[in-house]
Amino acid sequence: MTISFDDFLKVDIRIGTVVAAEHFPEARKPAIKLRIDFGPDIGVKKSSAQIVAHYTPEALVGRQVAAVVNFPPRQIGPFMSEVLTLGFEDEAGRVVLIGVDHPVPNGARMM
Numbered sequence: 001m002t003i004s005f006d007d008f009l010k011v012d013i014r015i016g017t018v019v020a021a022e023h024f025p026e027a028r029k030p031a032i033k034l035r036i037d038f039g040p041d042i043g044v045k046k047s048s049a050q051i052v053a054h055y056t057p058e059a060l061v062g063r064q065v066a067a068v069v070n071f072p073p074r075q076i077g078p079f080m081s082e083v084l085t086l087g088f089e090d091e092a093g094r095v096v097l098i099g100v101d102h103p104v105p106n107g108a109r110m111m
Contacts, residue, residue: 012069036067
């Protein structure tokens with residue numbers, strides 16, 4: 001399916017820094033609850049991510065991650081996920097997060 005550039009611009013993908021992370025035992029599939037700082041305009045948002053195969057909560061704090069910030073919030077068990085943290089599946093179907101190789105300001109929009 002082909003989309004227009006205007007359609008692409010509707011998806012607001014931003015970078016943020018993980019400021020807190022913890023295991024999410026109530027989730028149906030193993031997951032980690034994240035609090036991600038997207039800077040002063042967006043603030044700190046919550047996300048549930050199925051990333052336990054490659055990441056521990058401790059290793060995620062301080063890491064910059066990409067997320068879609070303009071999807072509606074989604075209830076995941078007792079947790080309200082406010083943004084969609086982005087990644088790719090590896091050969092085994094485990095999620096590898098999208099990040100940056102140099103620090104950028106929190107809230108920077110993907111161009």
